Amino acid sequence: MTDIELTVNGEPRRATVEPRTSLADLLRDGLGLTGTTLGCEHGVCGSCTVLLDGAAVRACLTLAVQAAGHEVRTVEGLADGDRLHPLQEAFAAEHALQCGFCTPGFLMLLAGALAAEPELDRDERRLDQVLASNLCRCTGYVGIRRAAAHAAARLRGEAYDDREADEDGEDGVPGGSV
Ligand code: FES
Numbered sequence: 001m002t003d004i005e006l007t008v009n010g011e012p013r014r015a016t017v018e019p020r021t022s023l024a025d026l027l028r029d030g031l032g033l034t035g036t037t038l039g040c041e042h043g044v045c046g047s048c049t050v051l052l053d054g055a056a057v058r059a060c061l062t063l064a065v066q067a068a069g070h071e072v073r074t075v076e077g078l079a080d081g082d083r084l085h086p087l088q089e090a091f092a093a094e095h096a097l098q099c100g101f102c103t104p105g106f107l108m109l110l111a112g113a114l115a116a117e118p119e120l121d122r123d124e125r126r127l128d129q130v131l132a133s134n135l136c137r138c139t140g141y142v143g144i145r146r147a148a149a150h151a152a153a154r155l156r157g158e159a160y161d162d163r164e165a166d167e168d169g170e171d172g173v174p175g176g177s178v
């Protein structure tokens with residue numbers, strides 16, 4: 001067993017883990033943060049996506065010991081108290097989820113991507129490249145793309161009017177179609 005210290009959602013945390021313990025298992029079983037969902041546990045689906053020092057990683061493929069000394073952000077750390085993150089509000093507004101199993105992973109994937117590339121939504125191909133990292137079996141991705149554009153605009157301090165996009169036949173994604 002190995003003692004590690006890390007920061008999770010801004011809080012210093014300590015844990016004792018086996019060298020083979022995944023970051024996902026540490027978060028879910030060790031720290032009680034079950035918002036990070038486990039789908040395939042093989043690095044394919046992306047449902048377990050969290051931010052490690054601001055970059056999206058698969059928590060099922062990341063060892064807990066690799067997170068020692070680093071900063072982890074999970075879906076539980078997205079909202080600011082009672083105030084939802086713009087991505088969470090956009091997912092609700094744009095019907096970007098059905099069963100919701102994939103949603104924490106998409107939220108964290110986009111949180112990391114939009115922090116690194118605030119104008120990601122303006123490049124349809126690039127946005128699709130990012131979203132292709134994660135699997136959703138319910139939505140067909142239309143609402144997720146629209147939510148990404150919606151949140152990106154709000155994070156830039158711009159108004160987002162999906163009616164304009166719909167009138168242009170662009171499904172709410174500026175400059176693109178599904
Ligand atoms: S559970 Fe981690 S990628 Fe599927």
Ligand code: FES
Nearest residue numbers: 098099136137138
């Ligand atoms: S909302 Fe069900 S898998 Fe994405």
